[in-house]
Amino acid sequence: MTCKDCKAEMHQLFDDQSESKIQQEIKHHLAGCDDCTAAFDEMKSVFSFLQPAETVNAPLLLKQQILDHLIKEEKKMKNDKFRLINLPVSFKRIVSIAAVVATILLIMPFIGKNGSSSEAKAAVSFLEKSILATDQIHSMIIHFSVRTDTHDNFALIGKDYPMVAHTITKSFDTPAKWKVEKSGRTILNDGTAQYLWMPEVKNAIKTGIGSGMAEWFHILLDPRNILSMEEEAAKAKNSRISEKEAGGKTYLIITSRAEGNFLNDYLLNKSIDASDNRREYVFDSKTKLLEGLKIYLLDKTKERLIFDLDHIEYNTVINPATFTIPLPEGIEWSVLDLNVTNANLSNISSKKAAELALEGLAKKDFDSNKELWSQYNFIMLKLIASQYGDLQVIQIGEPFKSWIYPGEFVPYEIKQKDGSIRKWNLALRNDNPHKVWMIDGGL
Amino acid sequence: MAANDESKRFKELEQCINEYQDQLFRFAFFRTGSVADSEDLVQDVFVKLYRSQRQQAPVKNIKHYLFRSIANACTDFQRKGKYHFESVEKIEDSTTLQVKDASWPLLLKEEYNRIESLLQHLPEEQAEIIRLRVLDHLNFTEIAVLLSQPVTTVKSRFKYGIDKLKNILHPKEIIYDL
Numbered sequence: 001m002t003c004k005d006c007k008a009e010m011h012q013l014f015d016d017q018s019e020s021k022i023q024q025e026i027k028h029h030l031a032g033c034d035d036c037t038a039a040f041d042e043m044k045s046v047f048s049f050l051q052p053a054e055t056v057n058a059p060l061l062l063k064q065q066i067l068d069h070l071i072k073e074e075k076k077m078k079n080d081k082f083r084l085i086n087l088p089v090s091f092k093r094i095v096s097i098a099a100v101v102a103t104i105l106l107i108m109p110f111i112g113k114n115g116s117s118s119e120a121k122a123a124v125s126f127l128e129k130s131i132l133a134t135d136q137i138h139s140m141i142i143h144f145s146v147r148t149d150t151h152d153n154f155a156l157i158g159k160d161y162p163m164v165a166h167t168i169t170k171s172f173d174t175p176a177k178w179k180v181e182k183s184g185r186t187i188l189n190d191g192t193a194q195y196l197w198m199p200e201v202k203n204a205i206k207t208g209i210g211s212g213m214a215e216w217f218h219i220l221l222d223p224r225n226i227l228s229m230e231e232e233a234a235k236a237k238n239s240r241i242s243e244k245e246a247g248g249k250t251y252l253i254i255t256s257r258a259e260g261n262f263l264n265d266y267l268l269n270k271s272i273d274a275s276d277n278r279r280e281y282v283f284d285s286k287t288k289l290l291e292g293l294k295i296y297l298l299d300k301t302k303e304r305l306i307f308d309l310d311h312i313e314y315n316t317v318i319n320p321a322t323f324t325i326p327l328p329e330g331i332e333w334s335v336l337d338l339n340v341t342n343a344n345l346s347n348i349s350s351k352k353a354a355e356l357a358l359e360g361l362a363k364k365d366f367d368s369n370k371e372l373w374s375q376y377n378f379i380m381l382k383l384i385a386s387q388y389g390d391l392q393v394i395q396i397g398e399p400f401k402s403w404i405y406p407g408e409f410v411p412y413e414i415k416q417k418d419g420s421i422r423k424w425n426l427a428l429r430n431d432n433p434h435k436v437w438m439i440d441g442g443l
Numbered sequence: 444m445a446a447n448d449e450s451k452r453f454k455e456l457e458q459c460i461n462e463y464q465d466q467l468f469r470f471a472f473f474r475t476g477s478v479a480d481s482e483d484l485v486q487d488v489f490v491k492l493y494r495s496q497r498q499q500a501p502v503k504n505i506k507h508y509l510f511r512s513i514a515n516a517c518t519d520f521q522r523k524g525k526y527h528f529e530s531v532e533k534i535e536d537s538t539t540l541q542v543k544d545a546s547w548p549l550l551l552k553e554e555y556n557r558i559e560s561l562l563q564h565l566p567e568e569q570a571e572i573i574r575l576r577v578l579d580h581l582n583f584t585e586i587a588v589l590l591s592q593p594v595t596t597v598k599s600r601f602k603y604g605i606d607k608l609k610n611i612l613h614p615k616e617i618i619y620d621l
Contacts, residue, residue: 011602014576015583037525046608050561050577052554058468063460067453073490074449263474263518264590265568349495398511400591401518411591417513418587425591 001029006036012045013040058440139318142168142220144293146310150184151200153441155215155271159297159304160210167307168220169322177323178221180214187213190323195333197325202379203220204325206333214273223290230254230279245285259404266425267403269297272307274403289314334377338432342371345436350428352412353437357426358396361388371436384443390417399428406431407440456493459505464489466579467513473578474517476555484520485574488512510581510589564611569604 006029012022030037078102146165148156155168170178175191189209196213198207207213219229230241230252232360240255255278258268269275275297282292295307327333345353357372359365366373373381380423398409407429414422426442467488471481478606495502502508558578562570575586583601587594 011598011605013606015598016580016602017582042609042613043605046605046612047577049612050558050573050608052558052578056465056469056472056554058464058485059478060483062464062468062485063457065482066486067457069486069490070453070456070493213601263514263571266591268568290461347498398507398588398592399515401510401515404522 001025003029003033003036006030006033007039010036010040010043014043047245049400050139050366083283091403137172137223138315139171139173140168141313141316141318142309143267143311144168144307146182146219146308147297147304147306148182150182151198152184153215154187154213154217155273157269157271157275157297157306159299159306163308166217168217169318170221171318171323172222179322180217180221186325188323188325189214195325197327201383202328202331203326203334203377204331204333205375205377207336211336230281235304248285248287248293250283250285252283254279254281264400264402266400266409267405268301271403275306277306278303331379336374338374338438339434340371340374340436341431341434342369342436345369345371345438346430346434348437350408350430351396351410352438353397353428353430354412354426355393357428357439358391358412358414360383362391362393364389372439374438375440388414388416388443391415394421405429407441452493455496456489457488458595459492459509462466463506463509467509468483468511470510470579471517473555473558473574475520476559479522484513484516487516507585507588510579510585539585561611565604565607569600572600573604574610575599 006026009022010026010030012020013026015023030040038263054254057119080261091273144166146166147158147161148154148164149161150164164182166180166182168178170176176189178189180187184198184200186195186197186199188197191209193209194207194211196203196207203441205213212218244251244253257276258274266442267274272295275299278296280292280296281290283289284291288303290312292311293307294305296303297306315341341373345356348356353372356369360368360372361384364387366381376384392415394413394415396413399408399410401408405427407427409425411425412423416422424442427440429440430437432438464485467485468481471484472478475481475484488509492502492505492509502541562573565573572586572590575581575589576583583594583597586592587597590597
């Protein structure tokens with residue numbers, strides 16, 4: 001083993017599993033090399049420095065608290081067998097914390113303003129003026145491109161995807177109407193409901209007016225939302241913000257980190273919110289109206305353009321027919337009802353729900369736990385059955401969470417009927433009124 | 444019969460708590476910086492385990508299950524906004540973090556601040572692997588399973604993280620050629 005190899009591999013000695021061949025080779029090399037020994041000692045000193053000087057152990061009463069809690073729960077269950085006791089133990093704490101949070105929210109804008117740099121203050125002031133300017137808008141059409149997959153959710157981004165053309169059309173009259181389009185999907189809000197149309201799989205879903213089908217794009221639907229969001233971020237100092245003016249244009253540059261937590265980085269850099277990015281806004285200095293936006297994904301040392309707003313047309317006449325989606329004959333809007341109940345799907349883990357889903361797929365049985373498939377119409381289920389029917393489950397892994405996604409991901413490995421092996425993660429969520437697990441993706 | 448089952452489940456749970464409560468508490472504490480919240484999260488995890496056993500859904504690998512559960516619980520906790528995700532400016536400017544509980548011994552607060560202010564110099568994916576190895580005493584294979592990442596990725600992130608910290612703690616002297 002050379003010194004170069006030894007230095008590249010010496011971190012393996014910090015694994016406490018049984019000694020491997022490489023560990024033996026490193027130790028053998030270290031025994032005869034002062035230079036590598038010194039390098040290893042430095043690594044050891046970092047490792048030691050990170051060890052807490054004080055042992056952090058659970059409080060003495062914790063075990064008894066847990067057991068007491070469960071004894072009470074068992075008693076309640078015996079008293080009322082049909083009532084599920086499922087309140088999180090931290091519930092009571094939330095009430096008191098909520099009062100504190102409310103107070104913090106009331107004072108936070110003042111703290112932010114006083115604490116901002118003069119540059120950030122100027123930027124915030126500009127954003128406030130821009131918000132006033134956008135009150136004069138009656139309609140707009142935004143043309144932009146996003147590095148994404150045409151057939152996937154609108155939120156999806158990826159540095160290796162092609163730039164896909166999108167259009168947003170919006171009428172600010174009452175009721176407000178809008179449409180977001182790319183070649184594989186259209187979302188429409190006609191003032192009474194939201195509709196998602198996927199022409200290639202003929203999936204037509206209708207939901208309530210407040211549903212979040214536009215995902216990240218909802219902030220583009222009203223320039224006031226974009227600007228106020230950036231204003232809040234600037235005030236709270238969650239973003240770096242700077243402003244410059246040249247040639248009648250005002251440029252705002254905002255650099256922010258991915259929001260949420262990435263204990264597991266499965267969703268890191270897969271949406272704009274879940275990425276480190278730089279957003280470059282261009283405004284007309286006189287009218288304060290937004291004219292352009294570029295968003296760059298900051299991936300370690302490289303950056304990649306992932307969003308490019310070509311142009312916006314303000315106050316143009318929009319044909320009312322724009323806010324309708326004519327469906328082909330034989331296709332109807334299927335109403336996405338999240339207020340469903342199914343005791344089999346509400347008192348189980350996401351892993352168990354994934355097991356039930358894969359069992360159902362293997363038998364092409366979508367009726368036994370039909371709520372699992374609430375997001376799919378009969379045509380999509382037919383397509384799914386043709387691909388996954390007769391599958392064999394090889395293994396199902398432990399669920400994990402990532403970013404701020406409200407559901408969980410369950411790793412699975414299956415053998416399909418053509419003999420091919422598929423390993424992927426099933427996305428399930430139960431953030432609906434009755435906590436019923438539903439498939440949200442991953443097929 | 445039912446009473447026997449219940450008694451057996453409680454005994455098994457008690458053994459499990461004895462074995463893992465410190466590790467889980469440590470895990471939660473070094474993600475939340477809060478003793479009270481860590482207690483709640485650990486309690487939630489054991490309650491969930493007990494309910495799972497009660498529903499005749501036995502857990503095969505208890506350790507893996509518990510660490511996955513506490514990791515998910517911490518993520519949920521942070522998602523709900525109780526945890527403040529530091530801004531770029533704050534990370535660059537700050538030298539210490541604040542621990543929320545006044546009742547915890549001063550030394551532990553200092554330790555949490557000392558370790559976290561150092562780990563803040565790393566990308567989160569490297570910092571987390573170092574926490575899992577150094578503070579939670581998981582080996583690289585266990586970390587890989589927990590994070591659903593290849594062992595090679597875990598090892599290389601650990602190495603890059605330690606190397607970066609090494610340069611911070613032991614900066615090399617710059618030798619100028621005159």
